[in-house]
Amino acid sequence: MAEVLERARRLEEKVKAWRRHIHAHPELGMETEGTAAFVERALAEIGVADVRRCAGTGVVARIEGRPGDRCVGLRADMDALPVEERGDLPFRSTVPGRAHACGHDVHTACLLGAAELLHGMRDAFSGTVKLIFQPGEEGAGGAARMIADGALDEPKMDAVFALHVWPDLPAGTVGIRRGAVLAGAQSIRIRITGRQGHAAHPHRCIDPILIAGHIVCSLQSVVARELPPLETGVLTLGQIHGGTAGNIIPEEVVIDGTVRALAKDVGTRILESARRIVEGTAATLRGSAVLETSEGLPPVVNDDALFDRMVGTFKDLFGPDRVRTLPEPSMGGEDFALFLEHVPGAHFRLGVGAEGRTAHPLHSPDFYADESGFSMGVAGLAALALDTLAR
Ligand SMILES: [Zn+2]
Ligand SMILES: [Zn+2]
Structure with a gap:
């Protein structure tokens, strides 16, 4: 596990650069063509060759390890929000009235980081890691459309994981919770x-x-x-x-x-x-x-067995002090729940709160993500995949 964190740290600058590019070019709903193309280019540079489009602007890629039947999915959402970004980040949104105020730019960059890490360690696991880059999380039905277009198939997943940035947790920590995490x-x-x-x-x-x-x-x-x-x-x-x-x-x-x-x-x-x-x-x-x-979304409920395993994996990986148990779930929703209707999985929160700075909530025009914790997002996703496929 120490090796995973070390590899993730070495990727930190690259992940930040990916994130900054995506942050500067936010796209809404299912209209994430530019982001999908950026993801495809990054995957090609990493050397991940098995890449296909799904539901138009979604991307599904596969990394094959040693021969094996098992498959783990890692999912990131890619869409931004109709929010006018405030502040003067050097990589602030270049599109008026649009911003990555829910941190999906960070999710996408962390999943690309995990892709590079896992591609480099493909001798260390058996089976398949499936990377799911999803558009349209913010009410545009992206998960449902990707599922309808076969994101769950070829191969079927044994487990699926996702993260969400969390401004109320300090950067350098992750937040986990048994059972329901989102409403x-x-x-x-x-x-x-x-x-x-x-x-x-x-x-x-x-x-x-x-x-x-x-x-x-x-x-x-x-x-x-x-x-x-x-x-x-x-x-x-x-x-x-x-x-x-x-x-x-x-x-x-x-x-x-x-x-x-x-x-x-x-x-x-x-x-x-x-x-x-x-x-x-x-x-x-x-x-x-x-x-x-409306159609509605079910709650995001962590699978008990996978949750127990995630606790062990994260405490090993990050040290117990950096793994926070969340006292309560959020009443926010997340369409990752639709993947969990079909595949057992777990969801964790990545701390992006900056010391000495007000933690503006998700969807706020002042939302800010501290980049120093990104390597934990990369390592967390990669370790969950490795751990599940090592069994
Ligand atoms: Zn959101
Ligand atoms: Zn979100």
């Missing part, structure tokens, strides 16, 4: 229908704004009164639209929101309760309402 997420839309008419004659209308007010308040009782206190869920309404003028009772009000939960059945129960309240409240007030849901 399942589902978008909801509530459509409330009334009957439009003159504001002066409410009895001849059905007022969807009044119904919306009742629904907004009543939905708060789902988490407060229906969810057992020790279960975790969130129901947030983030957007509401209705009406065109103060003297018109409108026909329709639309409310958008999100439901988050750490277990699939909790999310399902929140949605069932919300639907009952939405429909019932509207009916009580003479209107009607429907609750529409």
